[in-house]
Amino acid sequence: MTFAIHGLPVARGIAIGRAVLMGGRVDVAHYFIEPEQVEAEIDRIRVGRDAVVEEIHRLQQTIAGMGPKEAPHELTALLDVHLMLLQDEDLIAGVKHWITDRLYNAEWALTTQLEALSRQFDEMEDEYLRERKADLEQVAERILRYMKGVATPVAAPAAKKGTARQQDLLLDGTVDVPLVLIAHDLSPADMLQFKQSVFAGFVTDVGGKTSHTAIVARSMDIPAVVGARSASQLVRQDDWVIIDGDAGVMIVDPSPIILAEYGFKQRQAELERGRLARLKHTPAVTLDGQKVDLVANIEMPDDAAGALAAGAVGVGLFRSEFLFMGRQGNLPDEEEQYQAYKRAVEGMQGLPVTIRTIDVGADKPLDDTRRDEAHLNPALGLRAIRWSLADPAMFLTQLRAILRAAAHGRVNMLIPMLAHVSEIRHTLSLVDFARAELDNRGLPYGAVSVGAMIEIPAAALTLKTFLKYFDFLSIGTNDLIQYTLAIDRADESVAHLYDPAHPAVLRLVADTIAECRAQGKPVSVCGEMAGDVGFTRLLLGLGLRSFSMHPAQILAVKQEVLRADATRLATWAQDVIAAEEPGKLLE
Ligand code: PEP
Numbered sequence: 001m002t003f004a005i006h007g008l009p010v011a012r013g014i015a016i017g018r019a020v021l022m023g024g025r026v027d028v029a030h031y032f033i034e035p036e037q038v039e040a041e042i043d044r045i046r047v048g049r050d051a052v053v054e055e056i057h058r059l060q061q062t063i064a065g066m067g068p069k070e071a072p073h074e075l076t077a078l079l080d081v082h083l084m085l086l087q088d089e090d091l092i093a094g095v096k097h098w099i100t101d102r103l104y105n106a107e108w109a110l111t112t113q114l115e116a117l118s119r120q121f122d123e124m125e126d127e128y129l130r131e132r133k134a135d136l137e138q139v140a141e142r143i144l145r146y147m148k149g150v151a152t153p154v155a156a157p158a159a160k161k162g163t164a165r166q167q168d169l170l171l172d173g174t175v176d177v178p179l180v181l182i183a184h185d186l187s188p189a190d191m192l193q194f195k196q197s198v199f200a201g202f203v204t205d206v207g208g209k210t211s212h213t214a215i216v217a218r219s220m221d222i223p224a225v226v227g228a229r230s231a232s233q234l235v236r237q238d239d240w241v242i243i244d245g246d247a248g249v250m251i252v253d254p255s256p257i258i259l260a261e262y263g264f265k266q267r268q269a270e271l272e273r274g275r276l277a278r279l280k281h282t283p284a285v286t287l288d289g290q291k292v293d294l295v296a297n298i299e300m301p302d303d304a305a306g307a308l309a310a311g312a313v314g315v316g317l318f319r320s321e322f323l324f325m326g327r328q329g330n331l332p333d334e335e336e337q338y339q340a341y342k343r344a345v346e347g348m349q350g351l352p353v354t355i356r357t358i359d360v361g362a363d364k365p366l367d368d369t370r371r372d373e374a375h376l377n378p379a380l381g382l383r384a385i386r387w388s389l390a391d392p393a394m395f396l397t398q399l400r401a402i403l404r405a406a407a408h409g410r411v412n413m414l415i416p417m418l419a420h421v422s423e424i425r426h427t428l429s430l431v432d433f434a435r436a437e438l439d440n441r442g443l444p445y446g447a448v449s450v451g452a453m454i455e456i457p458a459a460a461l462t463l464k465t466f467l468k469y470f471d472f473l474s475i476g477t478n479d480l481i482q483y484t485l486a487i488d489r490a491d492e493s494v495a496h497l498y499d500p501a502h503p504a505v506l507r508l509v510a511d512t513i514a515e516c517r518a519q520g521k522p523v524s525v526c527g528e529m530a531g532d533v534g535f536t537r538l539l540l541g542l543g544l545r546s547f548s549m550h551p552a553q554i555l556a557v558k559q560e561v562l563r564a565d566a567t568r569l570a571t572w573a574q575d576v577i578a579a580e581e582p583g584k585l586l587e
């Protein structure tokens with residue numbers, strides 16, 4: 001039966017494919033293995049299962065010598081049930097299927113099969129049998145726990161384009177359709193893992209439009225919907241689904257008529273892409289001759305190639321924190337960071353690269369197991385520069401690596417989440433200190449411009465201080481909106497209140513651009529607003545000449561720039577920001 005699930009649109013386009021459910025557990029590793037690793041992965045499960053069977057046998061022996069008070073009959077019966085479940089053919093065959101046919105790693109295969117079986121249990125008439133679902137979950141949990149304690153023989157591979165085996169699968173017809181990923185939640189680190197995988201689209205139950213998961217989805221340039229509430233409960237493994245990333249809707253089990261309609265839309269979108277691709281080499285200049293810099297937001301050094309291919313004239317935001325994520329606390333040292341920044345700089349072939357110092361915290365935990373649950377409000381807590389200043393040794397390591405990379409090309413250094421002049425002074429003194437350390441060590445480094453992100457209202461309201469200390473400013477509208485409107489950007493339940501066109505937000509953006517222009521300091525916008533074509537004309541009218549966005553958005557924004565007359569837009573823009581409901585004038 002066809003039904004639709006509504007969420008929030010985060011990345012444009014239509015995807016049609018079969019659902020791959022990632023299960024509700026974000027603390028379990030999810031990655032694709034190589035075909036040669038299939039046997040080893042099946043072995044890991046087998047070893048885990050055998051260990052748990054043994055553990056239960058030992059327990060049975062222990063309680064055999066006890067009286068009924070210490071070891072009630074129910075306990076013995078329960079252990080029997082667990083043993084039976086561990087030997088259940090459906091569990092074992094299913095896990096093998098996900099490993100062999102889909103190349104899931106062992107933990108992912110186990111949780112996927114667990115989910116499939118749980119649904120079968122839910123549908124059982126018999127209450128006693130239905131309740132056995134909890135037992136099944138317990139045995140799976142024991143196996144997972146055992147596997148966690150044992151070193152994983154295969155390291156989670158870095159993001160890669162579908163493995164050779166996956167491509168074979170696509171060619172030989174075993175898996176002859178695109179796959180779309182459905183999950184309760186995906187951390188930014190998970191998303192990075194899947195960045196160049198075979199998935200044609202994503203849907204998650206949770207998340208806001210500018211949550212970091214949504215941002216990475218957008219950077220992958222594949223249709224995505226977040227905040228789809230119970231999608232992962234309602235969709236089944238291998239269901240046919242359509243993801244409409246423009247409308248924020250997922251259609252499950254579509255009828256032939258609906259499939260045909262979306263197939264048509266998909267072809268139209270392809271044609272539009274083809275048309276836009278012709279603009280790649282056209283300079284971004286408005287009708288009245290104003291030159292506009294369209295630069296890229298990237299997460300990894302290798303994204304530089306995609307930025308160049310999309311016609312970006314530089315990198316306006318390299319979110320360096322992605323180098324630090326998913327490493328179980330084993331942070332990259334100076335050399336590793338230096339090599340990564342250098343690769344990005346060289347990858348941009350002489351164009352400038354703006355490297356933002358680490359911005360972890362809130363919805364960007366360093367790894368899934370270290371989600372910040374200890375603090376009541378992580379978005380207001382030890383995040384970004386606050387985190388860096390709290391750990392000067394770690395911060396100095398990063399600063400030295402960035403300065404050294406600057407010896408290989410044009411580098412700007414960008415500092416996130418500043419609000420206080422004391423933080424500004426502290427940060428800049430550490431930058432000086434990092435230079436002095438490199439001098440002492442005799443290591444070469446290059447000149448960098450140092451800029452600040454304007455993403456806290458306090459910063460936007462004290463621009464003079466920021467302009468006194470910094471060479472340039474970059475407006476982080478994602479956080480500026482979050483902190484101005486007191487809306488958690490990752491929380492779908494308040495997503496309807498997350499409004500980039502709120503007059504208060506536009507006032508802060510407009511004043512920042514105007515003040516920078518008045519003082520002749522470069523300013524850009526690097527939040528999601530910069531890549532949203534609905535705001536291009538307004539930002540041009542407010543005087544913005546540097547937009548930083550995902551490479552996939554550059555050509556659509558360029559088209560808007562080419563059609564705009566910035567001089568005429570200036571008057572209109574002032575009317576828009578003065579309006580009670582500016583959003584209505586932007587429609
Ligand atoms: C922003 O806040 O607008 C921004 C670009 O930074 P991030 O999205 O990484 O917080």
Ligand code: MG
Binds near residue numbers: 455476478479
């Ligand atoms: Mg930010």
